[in-house]
Amino acid sequence: MNEDLKFILESTEENMHNAIKHLEKQFLNIRAGKATPAMLGSVMVEYYGSMTPLAQVANINTPDARTLTIQPYEKSSITAIEKGIMFANLGFNPMNNGESVIISVPPLTEERRKELVKQAKAEAEEAKIGIRNDRKVANNDIKKLEISEDETKIAEENIQTLTDTHIKKVDASLDVKEKEIMTI
Incomplete structure (x- = not known):
């Protein structure tokens, strides 16, 4: 694998990881009943x-x-x-x-809990959009490289695998936060 391709894959993975870190930070600001x-x-x-x-x-x-x-x-x-x-x-x-x-800290009402879940879902969607944007940038960068079609296809498949993995992590994080918010 050539150096440019390796760099694109590594930087894309780092950017996707940062999107998840940012999401978890945002989730900390959404309260789930207990004072922190x-x-x-x-x-x-x-x-x-x-x-x-x-x-x-x-x-x-x-x-x-x-x-x-x-x-x-x-x-x-x-x-x-x-x-x-x-x-x-x-x-x-x-x-x-x-x-x-x-x-x-007042106890959360059912209505407020639902609002917080909506807010958490919106934050998760923002993270997914960020991850998909990272995929798009990486794919565009790969197409600019002077490599064979086979190498391009393999690299794009690797980027897609990274994307799928990180989107699953976002969904898992959201599920945990949603349960935390809805638990009385």
């Missing part, structure tokens, strides 16, 4: 004039399955943290006790 610090992963806080991830300005803990506590490194940033949580539109109502921000 990852739920606040998308929250940005205005800190000294710039938008900063919440995890860099405060310590996030889960004292129990339904509560998140955010202990800011500087007490003066409590109101900015509350604003950031509200602005992130996660459906949480933050309260502060003067020293920390407390979020009570």
Whole structure:
């Protein structure tokens, strides 16, 4: 196998793997009833004039399955943290006790669970689109190479096998997340 072809296959596999990694990150932001610090992963806080991830300005803990506590490194940033949580539109109502921000995670309703499943399916579909785009780019790159038709066909079959494998991984991830969301 020539070097260019090998490079195309390896980089395509890496890109497809990254699409799955991104999907799993997105799934962490979709809550499934139990409070986790990852739920606040998308929250940005205005800190000294710039938008900063919440995890860099405060310590996030889960004292129990339904509560998140955010202990800011500087007490003066409590109101900015509350604003950031509200602005992130996660459906949480933050309260502060003067020293920390407390979020009570409400139990999910059946309707909300179905919405979250739809959101998870949309994220999975985005990952599949990304994987298919990686396949398209790889196939186009293979066609540009000066190799025989047989080598081209074998390389395209390898790319298709990679695509099928990664799409199955996306489906498996989605099934796990869907069960997690629908479990009460």
